[in-house]
Amino acid sequence: MLRVAVVGGGPSGSCAAEVLAKAGIKTWLFERKLDNAKPCGGAIPLCMVDEFDLPESIIDRKVRNMKMISPSNREVDISLDKVYSKEDKSEYIGMCRREVMDAFLRNRAADLGANLVNGLVTKIDTGSNRQGPYTLTYSDYSSGEITGQAKTLEVDLIVGADGANSRVAKAMDAGDYNYAVAFQERIKLPEKEMEYYEDLAEMYVGTDVSPDFYGWVFPKYDHVAVGTGTMQKNQSLIKSLQAGVRERAKKRLVHGEVIKVEAHPIPEHPRPRRVVGRMALVGDAAGYVTKSSGEGIYFAAKSGRMCAEQIVESSQAGKRIPTEGDLKKYLKKWDRKYGTTYTVLAILQAIFYSNDTAREAFVAMCDDMDVQRLTFDSYLYKKVVAMNPWQQIKLSLLTVDALARGLFRPKTIYKPVPSAVRSDEEVNAMLAVKTITGGIKVKAKKDSDKNASSKSDERDPALTNKS
Ligand SMILES: Cc1cc2nc3c(=O)[nH]c(=O)nc-3n(C[C@H](O)[C@H](O)[C@H](O)COP(=O)(O)OP(=O)(O)OC[C@H]3O[C@@H](n4cnc5c(N)ncnc54)[C@H](O)[C@@H]3O)c2cc1C
Numbered sequence: 001m002l003r004v005a006v007v008g009g010g011p012s013g014s015c016a017a018e019v020l021a022k023a024g025i026k027t028w029l030f031e032r033k034l035d036n037a038k039p040c041g042g043a044i045p046l047c048m049v050d051e052f053d054l055p056e057s058i059i060d061r062k063v064r065n066m067k068m069i070s071p072s073n074r075e076v077d078i079s080l081d082k083v084y085s086k087e088d089k090s091e092y093i094g095m096c097r098r099e100v101m102d103a104f105l106r107n108r109a110a111d112l113g114a115n116l117v118n119g120l121v122t123k124i125d126t127g128s129n130r131q132g133p134y135t136l137t138y139s140d141y142s143s144g145e146i147t148g149q150a151k152t153l154e155v156d157l158i159v160g161a162d163g164a165n166s167r168v169a170k171a172m173d174a175g176d177y178n179y180a181v182a183f184q185e186r187i188k189l190p191e192k193e194m195e196y197y198e199d200l201a202e203m204y205v206g207t208d209v210s211p212d213f214y215g216w217v218f219p220k221y222d223h224v225a226v227g228t229g230t231m232q233k234n235q236s237l238i239k240s241l242q243a244g245v246r247e248r249a250k251k252r253l254v255h256g257e258v259i260k261v262e263a264h265p266i267p268e269h270p271r272p273r274r275v276v277g278r279m280a281l282v283g284d285a286a287g288y289v290t291k292s293s294g295e296g297i298y299f300a301a302k303s304g305r306m307c308a309e310q311i312v313e314s315s316q317a318g319k320r321i322p323t324e325g326d327l328k329k330y331l332k333k334w335d336r337k338y339g340t341t342y343t344v345l346a347i348l349q350a351i352f353y354s355n356d357t358a359r360e361a362f363v364a365m366c367d368d369m370d371v372q373r374l375t376f377d378s379y380l381y382k383k384v385v386a387m388n389p390w391q392q393i394k395l396s397l398l399t400v401d402a403l404a405r406g407l408f409r410p411k412t413i414y415k416p417v418p419s420a421v422r423s424d425e426e427v428n429a430m431l432a433v434k435t436i437t438g439g440i441k442v443k444a445k446k447d448s449d450k451n452a453s454s455k456s457d458e459r460d461p462a463l464t465n466k467s
Pocket of ligand 1: 007008009010011012013030031032033036038039040041042043044119120121122161162163164167182183184227263264265266282283284285289294295296297298300
């Protein structure tokens with residue numbers, strides 16, 4: 001009987017373990033921290049709710065409104081009421097707290113028969129030529145002791161679902177990938193202030209919030225997740241970029257209290273090797289986060305499921321040990337299904353996040369109803385959306401226009417949409433009484449240092465933490 005260890009109990013690991021256990025395969029699911037709160041915006045597409053049978057209880061908020069905010073603070077409202085139907089509110093972006101969602105998926109896998117081990121895998125002996133059998137050494141925390149008890153387990157196959165700093169990837173010599181760093185503060189707002197974010201999320205673009213990504217304010221149960229990301233080479237800027245997001249969103253964050261500061265790497269490219277011997281990587285360990293949107297939860301869950309389905313099929317539900325070739329079939333299916341999505345989003349990121357003029361054009365483009373529908377259809381339902389010839393021509397023209405503006409950088413002056421809820425005088429008066437407490441230290445900004453310019457090489461301890 002086939003023995004499988006799934007290392008990592010995030011969405012990718014739990015969804016893999018669930019499929020394996022359902023098929024009757026002997027499965028161990030290792031998670032170092034059962035109450036782990038993965039640093040994450042927690043936004044999930046609607047299709048994930050049905051496809052992974054998620055209960056409503058794990059969704060904190062159903063977002064139906066997005067504000068795209070340009071470098072000059074031009075605000076474009078994207079409302080699902082306009083894109084879809086006003087009456088039928090069935091479409092939404094789900095906002096989750098990862099500690100809630102991950103615990104649900106993990107416990108479901110355990111209920112279906114996976115052996116859930118509260119343990120940190122510290123070493124993997126991969127056998128000769130990395131072909132197994134594999135011996136995992138781990139610290140077992142199930143007794144509740146802090147130090148854990150050293151144990152070993154022998155298995156025939158490993159699914160590496162242990163996130164961006166994957167130990168399984170190291171054991172199989174999977175190679176490195178380019179990564180981004182993301183920084184996030186969870187800010188608790190008074191109930192009255194939270195009303196503004198009832199079903200609204202914000203995305204900010206501009207050099208001040210990220211030279212190559214975007215900043216966000218995503219609503220959760222009783223707080224907002226405020227964060228930003230940037231490529232590894234700009235890592236030293238991350239705190240000044242976070243200060244940039246706070247500055248831009250300050251009108252809505254007055255009187256907030258930072259309740260958690262978190263940071264984590266985000267893989268930006270698949271690893272050079274995702275299957276070696278009988279070890280396969282899924283989710284962040286494999287490098288499955290999309291560019292442009294930084295979306296990884298759905299792709300983690302889906303890759304865990306697809307990898308496990310391949311294992312079930314190739315092993316005839318656990319009767320034989322799959323070969324490396326068998327496991328590689330999962331990669332082929334994955335690349336065929338999502339290769340184009342990754343490529344298109346990488347191109348969009350290169351075009352639209354390259355400079356502030358291109359970003360202005362990008363936000364302006366988001367005002368177009370066809371662009372909104374196309375974006376939401378492909379995000380919410382993860383399907384390739386067919387466009388009529390007119391839509392294709394229009395989209396191409398808008399993209400060329402954005403590209404040209406980015407290249408030639410003409411001066412663009414926009415009149416900000418007055419949708420910010422307060423006047424500056426009112427904000428300043430409120431901030432004078434009480435400002436955001438906790439989190440990073442934000443100095444009062446002079447106009448001259450509006451753009452991110454901190455050369456501080458100080459590394460946030462959270463960035464150097466291994467997941
Ligand atoms: C700040 C930030 C914001 C983000 N926002 C979004 C968003 O809004 N929407 C979205 O779709 N994606 C978002 N992402 C990306 C998303 O978080 C990841 O793509 C997703 O969590 C990947 O899931 P995973 O299961 O592959 O890995 P993870 O979620 O990282 O899970 C890995 C698990 O393995 C465990 N583990 C690690 N090592 C070991 C070990 N040696 N032994 C035992 N257990 C181990 C960890 O404790 C963890 O629970 C964001 C990422 C960041 C950093």
